[in-house]
Amino acid sequence: MTGAQALAQAIKTLRATGVPDAPRDARRLLAHAMGITPDRLTLMVQDDLSEQAAGAFDAMITRRAARAPVSHIIGRRSFYGRDFIVSPDVLDPRPETEELVALALQAPFEQVLDLGTGSGCILLTLLAECPTARGIGVDMSPEALRVAQMNADHLRVNATFKTSDWFENVTGQFDLIVSNPPYIALNEMPDLSPELSHEPQIALTDKADGLTAYRAISAGVGAHLRPRGRVLVEIGPTQAAAVMNLFTRAGLENVQAHADLDGRDRVISATAPLT
Numbered sequence: 001m002t003g004a005q006a007l008a009q010a011i012k013t014l015r016a017t018g019v020p021d022a023p024r025d026a027r028r029l030l031a032h033a034m035g036i037t038p039d040r041l042t043l044m045v046q047d048d049l050s051e052q053a054a055g056a057f058d059a060m061i062t063r064r065a066a067r068a069p070v071s072h073i074i075g076r077r078s079f080y081g082r083d084f085i086v087s088p089d090v091l092d093p094r095p096e097t098e099e100l101v102a103l104a105l106q107a108p109f110e111q112v113l114d115l116g117t118g119s120g121c122i123l124l125t126l127l128a129e130c131p132t133a134r135g136i137g138v139d140m141s142p143e144a145l146r147v148a149q150m151n152a153d154h155l156r157v158n159a160t161f162k163t164s165d166w167f168e169n170v171t172g173q174f175d176l177i178v179s180n181p182p183y184i185a186l187n188e189m190p191d192l193s194p195e196l197s198h199e200p201q202i203a204l205t206d207k208a209d210g211l212t213a214y215r216a217i218s219a220g221v222g223a224h225l226r227p228r229g230r231v232l233v234e235i236g237p238t239q240a241a242a243v244m245n246l247f248t249r250a251g252l253e254n255v256q257a258h259a260d261l262d263g264r265d266r267v268i269s270a271t272a273p274l275t
Contacts, residue, residue: 001054003030003045010061017065025070026061032074033057067194080125085150089143091203093121097180099260100234100267101125104178107230109133115166115179115217116140118203120148122178124157138164141202166213167220175226180234181213182206211242218246225272232269240265 007030014022031038033056034049049057060073069092071077077086079093080101086092104112104126110133114123117137127135137159139145145161152159164170184192184205196204206212214233221231231252235243240257247255252270260266 001049003034003041003047003049006030006049006054006057007045010057013061013065017067019064019067025064028070029060029064029073030057033060068198069195072198077119079121082125082128082155084119084121084124085147085154086119087143087147088198089141089200090119090147091180091199093119096260096266097122097234099258100178100180100232101129103258103267103269104176104230104232105129109175109230111135111172111174112176112178113170113174113224114138115177116181116203116213117148117161118144118180120151120159120161122180123159124148124151124155126176126178127157127159128155134158134160136160136162136170138162138166138170140165141200144200144203166216167224170220170224173224173226173229175229177217177221177225177229177231178233179213179217181217183210183213183234183236183239185210185236210236210239211246214239214243214246218250218252221247221252222250222272227272227274229272230269231271232267234266235268237264237266240268243268 007026010026011022014026027041028038031041033053063073071086071092076083077093080098084093112126112133112135114137117123117139120137123135123137127133137148142163148161162169182203182205186205186207189205244255247270253273255270257265258267
């Protein structure tokens, strides 16, 4: 069987199970099975598949048809121009979160704290972009922290990771605090795509109204931000007013909402007062 024949059959299988953008996913998985980069697939798709590649591709398509994310199947996800190791223990890095990173990079920082670091994609990207900065990533999940450390090693970025329930085990103050916390309300979970069932639920929902993490962050951020330090958090598209209110009541200043490329509120930023 040639790569083209296997690809056509795989696309048909994925479409039959309702996978969105089946051709894109099938091509990405075929390239991975063949051990080549996706941009070379067009040049090699007419070649005969080795028995090993054909078997690997078939197994990958079976997993994708069961709605496992492509990133979990290949073990990688691109974020802000870099590849990150991912697993079912961490939330997949998503393009929307790049908005938070871009906003964070608009002002200098020396010490950064990432609350709920997961794969480490936010913290490690910030440190890779600002090599003189230092940062700490905390998470409740030891498994997630192992993935974050693997990413730090892979990217050759020096970061510190520790287990903590938000600020519980955090000491000191920071120029910048960032977070992409679980913000999906429990009653919204049934409407999500099947792929999200393969991701850690603790990273998706607080099993309540979606605002639990923001309450914890707003309650503790004042003690850990230096004067004029910044905090940036990702939010769900309907949460801007509630999160801004929490930050304002916590005594933060310059509280603002920032939209993503689709025009939806995506990030809330604020600064600590001078005194």
